[in-house]
Amino acid sequence: MRHDNWxxxxxxxxxxxxxxxxxxxxxxxxxxxxxxxxxxxxxxxYVMAAVATGIIASTIIAASR
Known part of the structure; x- marks a missing residue:
């Protein structure tokens, strides 16, 4: 699934x-x-985010099929 806003x-x-x-x-x-x-x-x-706020620090988005 695409998550362009991540x-x-x-x-x-x-x-x-x-x-x-x-x-x-x-x-x-x-x-x-x-x-x-x-x-x-x-x-x-894969998304690395702050536990308290959910602010994203890093993402690894799966390739589309």
Whole structure:
């Protein structure tokens, strides 16, 4: 699924945050998140966002099929 609005500095919608699964960044060779951030996998995409605010720091968007 495309998420064109998922960019650095944008807010990850609360519904997307809640349905996303927390990701062990080491297992997926992702950059370690800073304190207060975590990686989530939503719709096959990886998003690092602030836990408290949902502000996106980094994204890895799945390729379209």
């Amino acid at each position: 960019r650095r500095g944008y807010r990850l919608p609360p519904n997307d945050w809640r349905r996303g699964q927390r990701v062990d960044y080491r297992a997926y060779h992702l950059a370690p998140p800073p304190r207060g951030y975590e990686w989530r996998q939503v719709d096959g995409n």
